[in-house]
Amino acid sequence: xxxxGPAKIxxxxxxxxLKSQVEWALHCCAILAGLPDGRYxxxxxxxxxxxxxKEYLSKALQGLSQAGLVDTSLGPxxxxxxxxxxxxxxxxxxxxxxxxxxxxxxxxxxxxxNPCRPKDHCESSPCAVxxxxxxxxxxxxxKLRGVKLSDLVGILSQEVAPELWKSSFEWVLERAG
Amino acid sequence: xxxxGPAKIxxxxxxxxLKSQVEWALHCCAILAGLPDGRYxxxxxxxxxxxxxKEYLSKALQGLSQAGLVDTSLGPxxxxxxxxxxxxxxxxxxxxxxxxxxxxxxxxxxxxxNPCRPKDHCESSPCAVxxxxxxxxxxxxxKLRGVKLSDLVGILSQEVAPELWKSSFEWVLERAG
DNA sequence: CGAAATAAGGATATCTTTTGTCCTTGATAG
DNA sequence: CTATCAAGGACAAAAGATATCCTTATTTCG
Ligand code: SF4
Ligand code: SF4
Numbered sequence: 001x002x003x004x005g006p007a008k009i010x011x012x013x014x015x016x017x018l019k020s021q022v023e024w025a026l027h028c029c030a031i032l033a034g035l036p037d038g039r040y041x042x043x044x045x046x047x048x049x050x051x052x053x054k055e056y057l058s059k060a061l062q063g064l065s066q067a068g069l070v071d072t073s074l075g076p077x078x079x080x081x082x083x084x085x086x087x088x089x090x091x092x093x094x095x096x097x098x099x100x101x102x103x104x105x106x107x108x109x110x111x112x113x114n115p116c117r118p119k120d121h122c123e124s125s126p127c128a129v130x131x132x133x134x135x136x137x138x139x140x141x142x143k144l145r146g147v148k149l150s151d152l153v154g155i156l157s158q159e160v161a162p163e164l165w166k167s168s169f170e171w172v173l174e175r176a177g
Numbered sequence: 178x179x180x181x182g183p184a185k186i187x188x189x190x191x192x193x194x195l196k197s198q199v200e201w202a203l204h205c206c207a208i209l210a211g212l213p214d215g216r217y218x219x220x221x222x223x224x225x226x227x228x229x230x231k232e233y234l235s236k237a238l239q240g241l242s243q244a245g246l247v248d249t250s251l252g253p254x255x256x257x258x259x260x261x262x263x264x265x266x267x268x269x270x271x272x273x274x275x276x277x278x279x280x281x282x283x284x285x286x287x288x289x290x291n292p293c294r295p296k297d298h299c300e301s302s303p304c305a306v307x308x309x310x311x312x313x314x315x316x317x318x319x320k321l322r323g324v325k326l327s328d329l330v331g332i333l334s335q336e337v338a339p340e341l342w343k344s345s346f347e348w349v350l351e352r353a354g
Numbered sequence: 355c356g357a358a359a360t361a362a363g364g365a366t367a368t369c370t371t372t373t374g375t376c377c378t379t380g381a382t383a384g
Numbered sequence: 385c386t387a388t389c390a391a392g393g394a395c396a397a398a399a400g401a402t403a404t405c406c407t408t409a410t411t412t413c414g
Binding site for chain 3: 233236252253254
């Protein structure tokens with residue numbers, strides 16, 4: 001389902017992959033975006049709705065909370081709600097909140113091992129290899145930065161079957177504190 | 178060195194990261210690009226030049242070989258050489274040869290767990306979340322597809338100190354079969 | 355006030371992936 | 385014939401992802 005080409009290159013089937021937490025967080029934000037003003041939705045409800053382990057999903061939601069993307073409330077009728085309007089929440093913010101902000105290419109500075117290199121030689125700036133890879137990372141981020149949560153909700157509201165959309169909304173409302 | 182922001186978000190310090198093999202393969206290709214026509218360079222020489230474990234680097238080179246990016250030759254004076262001119266070899270080809278071609282976002286289809294979803298409901302196409310993430314992946318690939326190995330060599334030849342560039346070239350030539 | 359529900363987060367266990375080593379096989383140059 | 389090479393299988397160690405359990409402090413509601 002997720003292979004692009006015939007790619008069967010030795011034992012290297014797996015590509016660098018985002019945590020499944022990212023998918024969970026995106027789905028949860030989409031749900032929270034539909035919540036009426038001031039209401040909260042608990043981890044329990046979000047986990048149940050998506051069929052996910054509650055305790056582990058909680059870690060992803062904590063990531064969103066620490067990044068300031070959601071507000072929380074304790075006690076019964078507590079839970080999560082978005083900290084800003086869906087139109088001001090980007091995909092990149094959500095992805096980075098759970099996945100971190102490191103680049104995909106990390107440089108282990110192997111050029112320092114060059115046997116021809118003088119002992120006192122000091123490369124100051126990152127070399128071209130790293131810069132090129134980081135530009136690709138930035139293109140990835142730029143794309144995600146350009147998509148708002150509200151864009152997603154807009155697409156989903158058109159694509160999801162109306163009766164499913166409606167019943168899901170009601171299911172959530174019943175549990176929103 | 179590789180952090181973009183202050184990003185200290187819970188235990189999630191690590192981002193999805195490319196194998197170090199990718200860095201190794203890019204460096205090796207840069208070296209091979211400087212090889213005179215018809216000459217080969219062995220795993221042993223490449224590993225020694227970069228200070229890498231020979232047997233493990235070998236796996237990365239096998240990836241390049243299986244992808245048809247390099248030609249190999251057995252026996253003494255054997256090794257690797259590029260299968261095509263550096264101007265026709267893209268970063269993306271090299272990266273995919275060692276890392277694979279899977280997307281960074283894999284969809285575990287959690288929408289199927291929606292308790293409101295009718296039993297016989299069948300979502301055919303991937304939803305908007307997945308499509309958006311895949312577009313970002315494609316932007317990343319497009320960027321890497323646009324950079325040729327010859328571009329890298331051009332930049333390096335300007336940036337690397339001339340005496341180091343020259344001595345490295347000679348070091349390689351001494352060992353090229 | 356007291357009980358139940360909640361987020362936050364520490365500790366730990368398990369599984370997968372990455373990284374690395376070792377060895378065998380078959381081919382090739384000299 | 386011998387030394388050297390790529391290919392690749394088997395295996396081990398380290399790191400990371402996934403998941404569970406438990407404690408603590410806070411808040412709502414009866
Ligand atoms: S800076 Fe360039 S040479 Fe140094 S490790 Fe990173 S990619 Fe390799
Ligand atoms: S297709 Fe969409 S809803 Fe289904 S698992 Fe993928 S991202 Fe989630």
